[in-house]
Amino acid sequence: MFAQVHCSARLGLFVLLGASLAACGSLDGATDRLASVVTPYKIDVVQGNFVSREQVQALQPGMGRQQVRDILGTPLITSLFHADRWEYVFTLKRPGTPVQTRKLTVYFQGDTFERFEGDEMPSESEFVATLEKNKPQRAVPVLEATEAQLARFPAPSPKPEAAPALPQSAPATSYPPLESPGR
Numbered sequence: 372m373f374a375q376v377h378c379s380a381r382l383g384l385f386v387l388l389g390a391s392l393a394a395c396g397s398l399d400g401a402t403d404r405l406a407s408v409v410t411p412y413k414i415d416v417v418q419g420n421f422v423s424r425e426q427v428q429a430l431q432p433g434m435g436r437q438q439v440r441d442i443l444g445t446p447l448i449t450s451l452f453h454a455d456r457w458e459y460v461f462t463l464k465r466p467g468t469p470v471q472t473r474k475l476t477v478y479f480q481g482d483t484f485e486r487f488e489g490d491e492m493p494s495e496s497e498f499v500a501t502l503e504k505n506k507p508q509r510a511v512p513v514l515e516a517t518e519a520q521l522a523r524f525p526a527p528s529p530k531p532e533a534a535p536a537l538p539q540s541a542p543a544t545s546y547p548p549l550e551s552p553g554r
Contacts, residue, residue, distance in 0.1 A: 413466035420444045421461050422475050424492045430477075434484040439477060446477070455479045459489075471501070 422443055429442050439457075440446075448458035459475040475489035493501070 415466075416464040417462070419447045419461040420459050421498065422459050422473070422492055423498065424494045427475065427487065427492050430484060430487060432484055432486070436479060436482050436484075439479075439484050443475075443477070455481075 420443065426442055430439065443459060446457035447460045450456065450458075455478060457477045457479075459477070461471075461473045463471040473490045473492060475487060475492065477487045478485045
């Protein structure tokens with residue numbers, strides 16, 4: 372009896388395996404149709420430091436390394452073999468648009484800024500305009516108030532003088548123990 376059950380289980384396993392292999396073959400056409408309808412979301416890939424024209428114009432020969440770092444940010448590439456050179460590389464990959472790559476190399480003489488070389492950098496407003504190309508344009512609200520709008524709000528009244536501050540007591544010089552003495 373046990374041998375008959377074992378043989379039936381083996382036959383059932385082979386039938387199940389064959390059916391699942393046959394099902395895989397029939398799913399190929401369905402996955403192709405589904406892949407043509409559903410497309411994956413592709414994200415924008417931003418790598419490196421964006422350096423604007425305004426930042427490059429702020430660089431002056433004779434600045435220290437920390438001053439340059441404050442203006443441009445941390446360099447993407449620093450080399451042990453070229454200690455007097457910092458590389459700033461910016462790459463933006465967006466679906467449906469060509470890859471934007473900008474490079475700027477900053478040279479130092481010792482610890483002082485000497486010169487820079489690289490691509491022409493866009494201004495911040497030009498860069499933002501390139502980001503907004505694919506998005507629908509919307510009206511930008513005016514952010515200035517007219518005199519009539521300002522007249523609707525009363526001027527703030529001066530605050531009364533505060534009472535003189537009370538002298539503060541000196542901080543405690545001894546503190547209670549952290550654990551109770553009964554332990």
